[in-house]
Amino acid sequence: MSTQSLFDTSEELVVDQQKYYNFAIDKVEELFTQADPSDMKDALLQNAAKEVEKIVDNFVLLKLADGVRAGNWLGQNLRVIASSSNTHASVATTAAGGTITVQTEGTAGATAGTTIEAPDGTLFFSGFTSADLGKGIRLTSGATWATEWYRISAVTQTNICSVVNWDDSTEGYPIPTGDVLRGLYGGRDFTVDANGDGKPIDLTGWGWEFQAAIPTTVTSANIYEHFTMLDEMLNKDLNPIEDRKIIVPFSGKTMLLQASELQPSGIEMLYTDTIVNGRVGRVAGFDIHMTSQGRFSTKVGHSTSSGLDASTVLTTGTTGYLWPAFHKSFCTFAFKWSESRTVEAESQFAKKYQGLYLYGAKIPTLRKSAGAVLYAQAV
Structure with a gap:
């Protein structure tokens, strides 16, 4: 009897994404500003961290949308x-x-x-x-x-x-x-x-x-129906009913709060100010996570046209947002390494604040069936 391996060697996650920040605060400029130097430094570091967060979100949301199997697109x-x-x-x-x-x-x-x-x-x-x-x-x-x-x-x-x-x-x-x-x-x-x-x-x-x-049109009148169809897609691929998630834009949360199926008490919606990892509620078996519209990946729809044969004139299709719905096993993400430091600038009287982040994500081929995507018009 052979010993079974405890790890999968068929595919590898390559940490190939990097993001850094590098800005200087001049000591002379500090003397001519009314802002407290420490407050200014903290604000700039927070802004840099937020920018890194947005870029990582863009990367992961694109991975989630691109990795969905054929047959699990809803539009x-x-x-x-x-x-x-x-x-x-x-x-x-x-x-x-x-x-x-x-x-x-x-x-x-x-x-x-x-x-x-x-x-x-x-x-x-x-x-x-x-x-x-x-x-x-x-x-x-x-x-x-x-x-x-x-x-x-x-x-x-x-x-x-x-x-x-x-x-x-x-x-x-x-x-x-x-x-x-x-x-x-x-x-x-x-x-x-x-x-x-x-x-x-x-x-x-x-x-x-x-x-x-x-892309399909998502409104408060049909958003719950769309969620149930995404749920059915994951069911057909025999995914566990626990730990299912969907990521929606701000407008998606508003539509859920207005949906007639979720009235008067909101069923599983959580009316609370507590947000953990963007989670704002639970609907139709999905934990609802929210992020800004600008972090979603988009895709151009099928072209419309007019005319026949050589006279055919194409018009670029409508752009839609990709709302990923998935079981937690769908995507593997690695935040491999990060480091921040403060160094004295050599050619000026200033301090440089630097940070470096390495990360990557992968959807193994056999896990593509653990995801679905709602292809929705911009709202």
Whole structure:
């Protein structure tokens, strides 16, 4: 019987982020200011620490948003129903994953990206741009069947993208031998037939769907519903119900306090002035943590467009904020080392106040399923 290792060597967290401050307070200038020198020093040090805190928050929130698996994005999806003419998609597998090619009906049976109309009348670009990287896409058949969600890893042409499984795997359960992409017979929300006849890679005429193509509008009337959907995403990946967290902007807390589902007593909301690590309450199984809007990462939505074929004109999509929701095991953060010091300036009558911080964060591949993200319009 072999001894099992107590540590994971499949991935490593590299502490590759650094931030420093270095400012001087001139002794002569101290003589001509009414501020107490010690108060001035303390205020400047606090400002420097706050700036470091903001930069670290920006870094971690970006990691949290980028690390979410395909299939766990909550926004407004764009579903394209295949037609009997030229609007359809196909998939081909590769050694690393696969490629999805879309073809849209145009004046000449366009094989390049062109314009499609969503059910609400909005005109979208049918193909791919760099803004779609990292999001999910799947093939569909009618309104009742779809493959698993695949992560868009590269855009090779306006109508062709490379895709991979959410965990970058290419074999092993539950991927049938040789399929490379899991869920070709149906995603986890649909009936899966690993031994079915006729693979999607051998057939054409599929529709396709972008997950969280554009940011959704979050208000006090629907914020609780959005939280329950994020909760369901984490449930589907069998994450523990304890220690779930979501990070919201200031406006998010206001919407929660106004939500009808949380009235009159606020259910689990904590009406208190005590804030620990930004935690301001608990709703729908999530500990609510709050931070400023400027610390959130953002992402541009799928492009809208007008015209057909060569006359297609793209318009940059709407920018949305990424609200991460996750189990605490989702991300590993290391604040490796910090040091502050005071030194005498060599070329002037002054003291220099210096500080250095080293930190890093990583989301292990298999832990991507422990996170979800709400893709919300700016409010």
